[in-house]
Amino acid sequence: DAKTTQPNSMESNEEEPVHLPCNHSTISGTDYIHWYRQLPSQGPEYVIHGLTSNVNNRMASLAIAEDRKSSTLILHRATLRDAAVYYCIPQRHGSSNTGKLIFGQGTTLQVKP
Amino acid sequence: NAGVTQTPKFQVLKTGQSMTLQCAQDMNHNSMYWYRQDPGMGLRLIYYSASEGTTDKGEVPNGYNVSRLNKREFSLRLESAAPSQTSVYFCASSEWGGSETQYFGPGTRLLVL
Numbered sequence: 001d002a003k004t005t006q007p008n009s010m011e012s013n014e015e016e017p018v019h020l021p022c023n024h025s026t027i028s029g030t031d032y033i034h035w036y037r038q039l040p041s042q043g044p045e046y047v048i049h050g051l052t053s054n055v056n057n058r059m060a061s062l063a064i065a066e067d068r069k070s071s072t073l074i075l076h077r078a079t080l081r082d083a084a085v086y087y088c089i090p091q092r093h094g095s096s097n098t099g100k101l102i103f104g105q106g107t108t109l110q111v112k113p
Numbered sequence: 114n115a116g117v118t119q120t121p122k123f124q125v126l127k128t129g130q131s132m133t134l135q136c137a138q139d140m141n142h143n144s145m146y147w148y149r150q151d152p153g154m155g156l157r158l159i160y161y162s163a164s165e166g167t168t169d170k171g172e173v174p175n176g177y178n179v180s181r182l183n184k185r186e187f188s189l190r191l192e193s194a195a196p197s198q199t200s201v202y203f204c205a206s207s208e209w210g211g212s213e214t215q216y217f218g219p220g221t222r223l224l225v226l
Binding site: 041042043044045046049087100101102103104105106 | 146148153154155156157158171172203205214216219220
């Protein structure tokens with residue numbers, strides 16, 4: 001399983017963009033990069049995932065380095081509701097994968113009004 | 114749709130007591146999972162069920178048993194609770210195992226005295 005490194009915490013001002021980095025230098029060629037977030041006192045929720053190309057959805061954008069050893073989750077305009085712990089999780093796709101998600105410590109994002 | 118529901122929301126047990134945590138999903142998902150989250154830590158997989166009728170151990174299965182009662186329900190049983198099992202327990206489901214997005218319940222907070 002690929003190991004990830006994320007900053008313990010980050011701060012942002014409301015309405016400003018936030019870039020959350022993740023290092024996954026041991027990722028294998030078939031691992032997708034998934035991002036989940038966990039709001040206070042709630043279960044985790046899916047944010048976005050990608051393999052090689054940058055990805056966008058209604059919640060965020062995911063920028064993946066060309067060598068795939070790192071990625072950045074981008075929240076374009078942070079709101080107070082985005083304050084959460086963000087987890088970067090490499091996950092192998094395919095029938096051999098049980099679906100197990102390996103959660104690290106994640107990055108705690110604080111959003112200031 | 115309620116998504117993933119868990120009962121109870123909160124429980125206090127004495128050491129040695131037993132209890133069953135209930136989980137149900139209404140998304141017609143095939144795979145279901147049980148995780149635990151200790152304070153300040155990421156989630157760790159206890160058991161999972163790739164499909165109805167199958168269960169497998171995750172990272173931290175000792176002290177737990179599971180039952181996949183039907184496609185909708187996946188229960189987690191503590192036969193003889195220990196203080197080390199004080200944690201927040203999350204159930205999750207996905208359409209299939211592997212790369213599919215997992216949907217999490219709100220969690221059960223368990224305190225073992």
